Amino acid sequence: MQRKYITDLLTKLNMSSAKPVATPMQATPKLALLSGTALKDPKEYRMVLGSLQYLSLTRPDIAFVVNHLSQYMHRPTDLHWQAIKRILRYLAGTSSHGALRVQYVSIKDQLADSLTKPVPRPRFIELKNKIGVKALPPS
Incomplete structure (x- = not known):
């Protein structure tokens, strides 16, 4: 279009x-x-x-x-x-460049929520695992 x-x-x-x-x-x-x-x-x-x-x-x-x-x-x-x-x-x-596409992202998948809003601990752990955050080994 x-x-x-x-x-x-x-x-x-x-x-x-x-x-x-x-x-x-x-x-x-x-x-x-x-x-x-x-x-x-x-x-x-x-x-x-x-x-x-x-x-x-x-x-x-x-x-x-x-x-x-x-x-x-x-x-x-x-x-x-x-x-x-x-x-x-x-x-x-x-003219063949793609148009900017805006897609809906459900609240469940918005990782920024864990950085900007308080979230319950189970949700925080789920988001933390989703982005691959790991505990540092003791030094």
Whole structure:
């Protein structure tokens, strides 16, 4: 589903054959509110950024740069648009990366409970054995 979403987005923007890049953001130049020339019609910028925000929920590798570019949504410039296109080129090369999967872990199997909450002694011993804690030999 994620791969299809990326492919559809790239197709919609005529970037299906864009050359992939290794990183979603360039280190330089630093983006600022007034860097570049203001876009005449920021609708496409906002639409693509919204799509990227949705995608960033399962792609933490783009979350920082998408959030950074969201700060310029009220006055996007040509440099901000170039940064968006770089994210899209990055996604073109990484669309096969797996999505972040969140799984339910029952309370019974949450080992952190033994470190953060008081637990009855039998449960503590069970958890201790589960993670392989052994008593040190006498010195």
